[in-house]
Amino acid sequence: MHQRVLAQRERLLLTGNEAIARGAYEAGVKVATGYPGTPSTEILEALARMEGVYVEWSTNEKVAMDVALGASLGGARALCTMKHVGLNVASDTFMTASYTGVGGGLVVVSADDPGMHSSQNEQDNRYYAKFAAVPLLEPSDSAEAKEFTHLAFELSERFDVPVLLRTTTRISHTRGVVELGPRQEHASKGFVRDPGKYVMLPAYAQKRHPVVLARLPRMQEVAASPELLRWELRDRAVGVITSGVCYHYVREVLPDASILKLGMTYPLPLEQIRAFAREVARLFVVEELEPFLEEMLRAEGLEVEGKAFFPRQGELSPDLVREGFVRAGVLPPAEPRVSSVVPTTPRPPVLCPGCPHVVPFLALRRLGAVVCGDIGCYTLAALEPLQAMDTCVAMGSSIGMAVGLAKAGTSPGPVVAAIGDSTFIHAGIPALIDAVYKDADITVLILDNGTTAMTGGQPHPGTGLTIRGEQTKALDLVALCRAAGVEHVRVVDPYDVAATFVALEEAIQHEGVAVVITNRPCVEAPVKIRDIPFTVVPQKCIACQLCMNLGCPSISWSVETYEGRPKVVIDPSTCTGCTVCAQLCPTEAIQLLHPGRGATRERAGESRG
């Protein structure tokens, strides 16, 4: 099973995402598209480091899916990547792409996030495969991620269908041993005109739906092939049907149980599943999130046990799988092995030192605004200490929701939509046009930090750079807002506390749609920005805690006190020198660590006059 000595092939430790990229590369992929979203982002980033592939960050997942489908109809092998909620955006194209079929192989990667490590919901995207009647592959580790990706392209062409490759955070972000193979160039047939297949008018689409349904039984046969279905007959008392990372949890917890490991989870290899069921006394399904397999198997009349013992919410783990089998009476109760529990502090994620999003939210809180927020780092402004965000639902929702709230006329304060640059370009632009069209009395705050920060700093149309760092045309946000009909558009430096307060106050007072754009780049990505750090002069600090209200991780309580309150210190190794705390300090206790060095420090001095 385990071969230590391998033929001349290179063995590398790759993440699931890197392995998917490698699999696509080896399969001769020509066009790869996507929109950044944890945990999918690194697939395209890895592909962008390889040659012979056109790779793009699209403005959103729908556009990414359209570009990939277009390339596929043109005969090229195409890959389209996104996080689970991204497929909601792309689903309009995805659902009908099942009808059009493909030219070159089209593989759609959905990276789901059970446990919501970095997401707003934990929807189970396996249902999309069933919904669209397309094959669904679920790799269980990095090695399979590479193999299955390659296989997915072949299946796509063989059955003339887009293939959904579903990973999860645990697969995408786990490193495992992968053997590299050579790239196999894929010969393209080019674009072949076929309106009956590619023009989905009702008359043509009606003819395509039967084709979609007719291919399902043939795909079932593939699901039973040895590269996708693994029989592991051991002890027959307990049999487990499982897929993805859960397979490894089951192997760990029940090393002697019989396992039927599914690589393709839609459509199912029902004949083989029935045969496996006959071999074992008790049959379990172990799957993360929804009872997707369990319900299909029950509908086939199989007696399986599953969600009665394993949670339907959150990410599974070997601990939870063990607990489930203990509850099911398969395992004896585990004796506690935990050494001990010592209380510690919680550590929720926070905005970074020098984050340009802090001051606008500080201002909005002081102005009593009701803030419809959006998806990005700045969503952390909802947490302590800023607590300046009232809603966050989906990409681009802030503006439309603000319009609705304003039109309802029930808001206790001025209505503000706060949205990042990349999110604005993704799905905010139609909503802004709608707001102007409806003459809604709202303020739109566009937090332009010149990158897609939350996912690690990917370029977008506003940056004028491609995924490979090449120059391209840059989107002008101010001109775009003006073209949409916004009369009041202001650009402000969010490190200038007073100016940011004034800009937001004026925008709120303006009747109709007003836009405020903040223009400081992210200090962490794509490049780290570090200026001269600040320090606290202890003799001047009166421990008022005003700077602590920023929630800056560089500022903490010192061992010294003033009238029973802790003074503060600044960690020079993490302070970026943004000047904001120095502008707030009423006693000028916060000063440059190395005065006289650097010319960019005037701003702090100026605002204190």
Next chain:
Amino acid sequence: MGEVRNLLLVGVGGQGVVLASNIVAAVCLHHGYDVKKSEVHGMAQRGGVVYSHLRYGHEVHSPLIERGRADVLLALEWAEALRWLPYLRTGGVLVVDMVRSVPPIAMKDRRTWTSGYPPVDVNHLCTQGVEVRACNAGQLAEDLGSTKVANTILLGVLSNILEFSQEEWEEALAASVPPQTLDLNLQAFRLGRSVAAEGLALEGLPIEHPTAYGTPRRFRVEIAEVWCKGCGICVRFCPEECLRLDSREKAEVVDPGRCTGCQICQLLCPDFAIAVQEESLKEASVRG
């Protein structure tokens, strides 16, 4: 199954947990083992908790370690060591840096000024059924010239616990760190190795930090209305947001209970219209 070794590396975003675990994984892979290593990106980078499960052996299945089954817990930060301690098996080894990274949320109590950060008490940890190898790697790294190599010092400590040779470790280091930092990293690694070889449980004591700074106090904010012209400076600057302008544009106190007595309002008022006085708790309770 028993031959699989479980290592859990933990810390705070920016400390180099992932780089450290990449180096360990490279050593294991080079040694011919199967390796799985799992971490979560995304929100964890925003000053949050960073962890890396690393498992190696003949054949590794689960990428995650079960609670109570880690052989070694390597913590780059004190509070993180405590958070992940339940993953360590009884008799397992805890390698811990006594450096503190206090999150903002642990410093928000403005009534009693109590820090939510746990005390750095190595002796208490030693009574928890695990083997503790604590050192002040942050301080040692600073002495070497860069706090960034604290993680490498801890890898040096770890190297004495795992079965791999010094050459294997140093080869992996050379392949993983930026070339211009290799000398410093090798120095740090060897320092960590020698600290542990000499059997030192403690190397450099942590600074004592108070957990509670004060006792609850109450203050009265008196505003001379005739002098107040409604400029709003006190409203804007009050750290506790206990002031506002009333309908006549005069400053008024919204919630005196939140006042910490910092006197910023009194200090900044251009019209000398504000005075902050301390009330005794008894007086306050009589006044309701």
